[in-house]
Amino acid sequence: xxxxxxFLAILLAALAHAADPTAEEVRQLxxxxxxxTQVVAVTELKGPASEYKSDGDPNTLEIVFLERKQDxxxxxxxxxxxxxxxxxxxxxEQKLIEQAFKIRALRRLKGT
Numbered sequence: 001x002x003x004x005x006x007f008l009a010i011l012l013a014a015l016a017h018a019a020d021p022t023a024e025e026v027r028q029l030x031x032x033x034x035x036x037t038q039v040v041a042v043t044e045l046k047g048p049a050s051e052y053k054s055d056g057d058p059n060t061l062e063i064v065f066l067e068r069k070q071d072x073x074x075x076x077x078x079x080x081x082x083x084x085x086x087x088x089x090x091x092x093e094q095k096l097i098e099q100a101f102k103i104r105a106l107r108r109l110k111g112t
Contacts, residue, residue, distance in 0.1 A: 011015070026106040030098075037061050039099075039107035054081040061100060080104040 022030075045052065048073035054062055058081070058100050066072070066086040073089040080103030081089040083096050 007049065021106065024101060026105045027107060029109060030101045033101050033104055033108075037104075039063060041065065049084055052084075054079075056081075058104075061097075061104075076100045076103065078103075080107065 003008065038060045040055070040060050040062045042062055043062055044051075045066065049064065049066055052064060054077065060081075061064060062082045064082060064084050066074075066084055069086065071086060072084065072098060074083075074085045074092055076083050076099045080100040083093075083100050085096070088096070
């Protein structure tokens with residue numbers, strides 16, 4: 001029994017590590033999602049950005065254009081389903097799109 005405990009610890013650590021997707025797996029799924037995902041622009045936000053609810057469709061990426069500084073900086077939602085843009089440069093916009101697809105790919109690969 002004593003020798004079994006270290007073996008189980010090593011086995012569990014190996015399984016946990018094996019469950020993490022590789023960078024290549026994430027990149028490949030990102031590309032696939034970029035091809036398959038429909039981008040939806042939201043130009044007239046009704047209410048504050050903090051209360052915005054995504055459409056819940058994993059096959060769309062919503063880009064919400066913010067007009068008021070108080071709606072916060074440009075950012076990606078935690079689930080990668082919505083990008084909020086406030087006076088973002090093209091470079092920043094591209095970075096946020098890439099971030100959104102990375103979040104989406106990781107969530108799918110991890111089954112969350």
